[in-house]
Amino acid sequence: MKKTIHEVTGEIQDRAVLVSLVTPQLKKQELYDPDHSLAELISLAETAQVEVLGTLTQNKEYTDSKWFIGKGKAEELKAMLEQTGGNTAIFDQELSGAQVRNLEQYLDVKIIDRTQLILDIFAQRAKTREGIIQVELAQLSYLLPRLYGQGKNLSRLGGGIGTRGPGETKLETDRRHIRERIAELKRQLQEVVRHRSLHRERRKKTGVFQVALVGYTNAGKSTLLRQLTHADVYVENQLFATLDLTSRSLELPGGMEIVVTDTVGFIQNLPHDLVAAFRATLEEACEADLILHVVDSSSEMMAAQMKVVDQVLEELGAHGKERVTVFNKIDLCSPEQKELLTTDGPFVRISAYREEDLSLLVELIESRFMGTSRTYRIPADKGDLISLVYRVGEVLENEVDGEDMRFKVRVNNKEYDKIGYLLAAYDEARPTQEEPKGETW
Known part of the structure; x- marks a missing residue:
């Protein structure tokens, strides 16, 4: 019988129950849909190689300051974990350190929230030195104010925590070492940003036209980059399949060469620590001469996903950049759905796997250039x-x-x-x- 990777490496498989709390305040948010958010959490968990055992939803007027979902629902969650043999509970909303500590002590399982799950996925995906620095910086920035609530999960930091100092408690020592590590990571990231700025200035001096691919995660940006430029990039039907920045040259029909850059995908409630850490990478969109907003046309939440991208671009200061909307995956849409794919400004409807559609897109890019x-x-x-x-x-x-x-x-x-x-x-x-x-x- 073939062994799983967890049996070979000796790792314990994360087996989780997913929990969502729906409040009237959340329902008022324009882009929030409880069912879609929970479905997205399932996809995130599967991307992180977590076995999803079931889901639990709680409708409540407000969040419980101690248990988040309330004591009664916490008891129901505990029974569900014991019945299914789960060792992890993943929450769709962000938890405070006190809530993590209380739930962890009561349920005796690992407690993860949506932000931490996304950070863990990014940690798996980061391959370049810049990506690894950015992810670790985001993780430590997220962890520092919650340090007292981590309990047994603190060991997930590995060797990042130093030994106890004289006259200090373990908690104070941990916090001091994390702050020192954050300062060192910021220094390293500044050096990376300086090098990236030099490359940008060099490209500007040569007059190279720059195009940035942006969009919701799993919209098909990396596939589009690979099909356009024959770039050797990882492509998979999963959230955040690629993380590190990739730039490739593309020759237009008129003979001019441009640079096309694939950026990290966006997602609803993208952690603020992650946006801050990846600002140097995301700013490629600000520096681009043209932004291609790649949209998954087959998604039921397409309109909400487009608004999420708009919000992130506005936060980055790139909202006013010249933009072309690329409605991708039209091969998965019905004729009626395709007719509804319109937006203000220039747009094009394509499948990244059709040569004629790619030619149409390249012509549109050249027309802007x-x-x-x-x-x-x-x-x-x-x-x-x-x-x-x-x-x-x-x-x-x-x-x-x-x-x-x-x-x-x-x-x-x-x-x-x-x-x-x-x-x-x-x-x-x-x-x-x-x-x-x-x-x-």
Whole structure:
């Protein structure tokens, strides 16, 4: 009989009951749906390789300061854990340190809340030095104010906690070591941010057009990056399948090269500590010339997920950036559903696995990058101005007209912003915007 990975490594399999508390205050939140939130928690637990034994929902006017779900429901949860053989309880909402301690002592199982579950998943996914630093910083920032409530689970920090100091209690020593570690991680992260800023400045100087993929987790961003650029990135149908930032070059039909960057996926109630720790990574969206908002068209909660992404982008200061909405996974939608996929501003409906759809998307990207057609009449002896014409974009046509040269140019918007004013006197007519081909509005 084949052994499981937990039997081989000697690890204890997490077997959990998932708990959700629904209050009138939560119901008032625009983006909150109790059923969807609990379904998402199940997906998160499965992503973290937890065996889900069952779910428990409590409707209550307010949260219990001691037990979170109330003593009666805590007794029901204890009976359910004993009956199913569970060793973990995962809560859909964030718990205080006191609530964790009380529940842990009463239930005698590991207590995890939604934030900690997401942090654990990120810890599994982080591969690069930057990602590992960011995750550890977020975990320690989350843990510090809850340290007194962790009890037996404190051992999950591994070797991060130092020994007891003279004249200090163990708790004080732990807190001091965590603060010191947080300070060291912030210093390391600042160095990473400095290097990333240098790379950004280098790309800006070379005039490379930058595109950032953003969206709700499991919307298909990594799949899209792989299909567009043939990047060797991990793709799987699970939440937060990829975490580390990936940038790849993409050659447009006109011959220009751009950089496409895949960013970390968003999720409802994304932990604030995580947003803060990953700000350097998420700021790629702020620095991009164009944001592609990738949307899972097949999701029943599509509208709410789009609003979550809008909120995070606004928090990052990228809300006003030029954006194209990419309705992905249309192969999973009915014809009626596809007709409803519209939004303000430019958009495109695609399946990342269809070549014709990818071509449509690339054309749309190029139209934002080289979006304007202009015609210039320049004296043939003005070699410096003629060279500028070739720098501001793609020359579509050129002909000799007497002592002048006429050029029809599809303008590179970034280059034109820098040097186009030098050609303004030779522009034959007011430019007209070329509509991108395909289904975009």
